[in-house]
Amino acid sequence: MSYVADVRALARKDLLLELRARDTLPAMLLFVVATFVVFHFSLPAHSSELAASGLLWVAIVFTALLGLGRAFVPEREQHVLDGLVLAPCDRSAIWLAKAIATLAFLAVAEVVALPVFALFFHGIGTATVAAVVLADLGICAVGTFLGAMAVATRARDLLLPLLFLPLAIPIVVGGVGASVVSAPERYLGFLALYDLLFGVLCWATFEYVVAEAQ
C-alpha cells in the first residue's frame, strides 16, 4: 500500500511541477503539430494514405522523445535524484512515478495530435487508437528508464535518442502494423507483449540505474 502511496506522491510532484512551470507539454504540442506540417510537405502529392499512417508513428516517437529528454532535467538541475535515492521508498517507485507522469504528458499531446492528424491527413480508426495507447505504455516505460540512464552520463541529452530508437523499432513495427492492416489483433498483441516484457525488466532493474556507488 505504501508503494502505491509513494508512486502517487512522486507522480503528483511531477504533474504539479508541469502544471506550474509548463516546461514540457506546450513544447510537445507545438512540436507534434509542426512535425505534421513538415510531413505534409515531405509527402509527394497523391502519395498513399498508408505513407501518412507510417509518418504518424514517426511523429509519436519523436514527440515522446522530446518529452522524455525533459523528464529527468528537474531532477538533475536541482539534485532531486540524490534525495529520492536516500528516501525510504523502493527505487522502482521513482521509475514508475516518472513513467506515469511522462505518460500523462504524452497522452495529452496525443489527444491533440490525433485529431490534428485526422484533420490534416485522413481519419483514424479504433485500431490505431488502441495501438497508440499500447505503444505509449511501452514508450514511457522504456523511455523513462533510458532517460534516467542518460542523465547519469556526460553526454546526457545526446545519448537518449541513441539508446531509445533501437528499442523503439519494435513499437513502430507494431504500431504501423496495427494502423495499416485490416486485422490488427496480432500487432496489438505484439505491442502488449512488448509492454509486458520491458515493463517487468525496467521495474526489476531500475534500482541499479540510480544506485550510488556501494
Next chain:
Amino acid sequence: MSPVGRTYRIPLPALAAASLVLVTVALALVFFVVPNDADQGFSQRIFYFHVSIAFTAYACFAGGAWKALLHLWKRDPSADLESYVAVHQGLIFGSLVLLTGSIWARISWGHWWLWSEDQLVLFLVLFLFYAAYFMLRFSVDPGPQRANLSAVYALFGVVLIPVSFLAIRIAKHFIHPVVFTSNVSKNLPGSMLVTYCVAQAALLVLAYTLYRVELSGKRIDARLRELRLA
C-alpha cells in the same frame, strides 16, 4: 576490486593454436570438400561462415548479458569487464554478419541490402543497439555506476533480440508481402552439415580466443593504471 584474472582457464597459446587449426580445416572443407549447392552454386559456400558468424555473435551477446547478470546479482568484481569484452566481440562479429550477408545478398539477389532478409535486418537493429552500448559506456566515468549502467543495458539486449526478431517477422506482412526463402537451411546433406558444424566450432573457438586476448589486454591495462596511481 582490481580485476584479477582467474587461473583455471585453458592457456591462451593452446586456444590460439586450436582456433588456427579449426579455421584452416573449416576453410579447406568449405572450398575443397563440400559440393556446390544445387540451386545457388558456388556462392552458397558463404553460408557456412555467414550463419556461423551470426550464431557466434548471438553467443557473444548472450555471454555479455550473462556476465552482466552475474555483476548485478553476485557482485562478481571481474564480471563488468568480461561483459564489456563479450559485447565488444559480439559487435565485431555482428558487423561481419552484416558484411557477409550483404555480399551474399548481392550475389544471390543482385542487391547489397535486402529488407526481406530477417537476419540482416535484425543484425542492423542489434548493431545500432550495441553501438549505443559503447556510447553509453564511454560517457560515464569508470566505477560502479558505469558497471551498473552497462550491465542493465546489456540485459536489455537479450530481451530486445527475440522481440526484434518477432517484430521483423510480423513487419514483413505489411512491408514485403512476398517472402524470399533461401533453401539452404532446409535438410542439409551430410557433408554440408559436417562442414557447417566445423565452421561453427572454428568461429566459436576463435571468438573465445579473441575474447580472452582482449580481456587479458584490458586487465594489464587496468593493472598498469593502478600501479601508476599507487
